[in-house]
Structure formats: structure tokens, C-alpha cells
Amino acid sequence: MTIFREADRPLTDDEIGDWLRDLRGKPYSIESGFDVTSVFRARLGAADTFYFAGVNVENPDHRVSTHGEEGAIAAMVVALGRKAELVEGWVMGAPRGLEKGTDNPLGNVEVSCCGKCRQQIANFASEDVVIHSVALNGSASTTTMGRYLPDQFSFRQFRPAAAEDDATLPPAPTAAEIEQRLVRTGLAPTSAEIFDWLRSLESANAASGTSDAVVLKLTDGTLVAGVKIEEAAFQDVNAIQCAAAIANAAFGRITVTEMWSFSQGYPGDPDDAFVTPQLSALQTLLEFAEDPDMPIHLFNKAGQQRDTTLAEAAHKALTPT
């Protein structure tokens, strides 16, 4: 799987550089033509050699575009849950179509993380975490999150209860379990199996306590999951952005034919409510939908399913009914 590796030793900088270059061509860089690829090493408890990759996924509404670093965070949270930590990062950015060895000077630029991504990373990383900026042609520079974002504002500052809660860690999943959380291929799962999958995923929801999870079906039947990832300065990644980021990093250009969605915890949300995704999330889905009338299936907490379409959902967004 190109978006996840579990290694029994730290990967070398050369291995990571090759991985970053292999991911080029996967970004959905329709607006900028600038491909960003990113790899993060993550830890859950004592296990710290989980690697997740991401690419930038743009949208005509630029506010719902996700960056390469956010894509890697998306895969990490779906795989390891909200208590995962980022422990090292690598990022590469260069115009689409350039290859290693190019004489274009932009092949030598060691691109840094933008301010939005620094803020996103800070919610999962301590100040001593090292970030490597790797040029397409191979040179690299390093910095730390403390230098990138001094006096960082994160959930640790205003949610001490969440920090205490983080002391209790679930057991680290196996590589096979992680792959099952992210992507499923060659199967036609039942509605009940998809509900179990959605229910097993954890949103990073320290701000609201509400949870959103989705599964997207691609044209070849491949299923890809996503969850909501909240950020202390409200630079959130919604569940559809999350799944779209993972799907693009894994497969390149995607078309979505069907979606299942499960949300819980919203105010006034009784047990039997079906919650329609937010409009901003549907904006991401519109960009990849096979058809505006593509089917969407909403689950309530009892696992009952209500069928709607993307076009109909856009009229009813986020109304528990």
C-alpha cells in the first residue's frame, strides 16, 4: 500500500525520498499544478515505526483543499486514532511533471510546510519533532516544530482534560488491521459490515466531541474510509476531505460512486437520528462524484440505514431528522 508502511527499523532518508517521488502524479493539483507529497512517521504508545503518506487534494473552493501534510495526517488518524503522535516528517513540493534530475531550478527548492500545515501538525507533534524539506533533486534541510511554530497553540493549551485522557492509550493495531481501517478492496461488504467499520473509527474531536466517519466507494469497487480531524484553530479536515485525501494518495485520480456516512454526538441528536454531512464536506464530494445524484447512505446509532443522494443531501445538510 503506497500510503502506509510499517517498518521494523527507521526508513532511511533515501527510502523516504524515493517514496515522496513515487507519490508524485497522485496529487489532485487542479488549481496550482504544484504537487506536494508528504510522509510522516507516527507513534502510538511504544510503537513508532508507522509511516503514512499524503498528497495535496485541491478544490475549486480553496478553503476545502487539503495539503500534502494534511493527507498524511488523515491516513494516520484513520489508522491509529486520535491519540496518535507525529514523530518525524518529510515534505516535497515541485511543479507537476518535473522529475528528479531536472535542470529547472524549482527541482532544487526545499519546500517548507505552510502555516496551516504547521498548525495542523502541532496538534499531533511536540516541539522537538524534526521536519525534513526534501527537494525533488534530492537535497534536504531540516528544522523542528519548535522553530517552525514557536509558542504553538494546540489542544494541549485549552483542553488539559484531553491531555490527561491521552495518557490512556489503546493497543497499537497490526499492519493488517491498519490496512483494513484505511482501504478495502475485492469485497462487497454488507451494510452491517460497513456500519461496523464506520463505528470502529475514531474522529480527532477534542473541540466538539462529535464524530463523523465516511466510506467512499470508487469506480472499481474499492472502499476508502475517512474521519473528522478537528484542529485547535478550526483548520479542520472533514471526514470526506479525509477519505478523499487518502484515496488520492493511494490511487491518483478517483471517481466516487457511492458513500456511507455515520455521525454521532450532535446536539439534539436522538438515538434514531440520521445526520447529513456538512455542506463543506459535500463540496469535496461534488468534486469527485460520478454523478450529482450518486447514492449516499446515512446510518443512525442503531445501525439503521436511510438512503439519499448527493444532490438531496446538499439541501438538508447537517439536520438531524
Ligand SMILES: [Zn+2]
Ligand atoms: Zn500546507
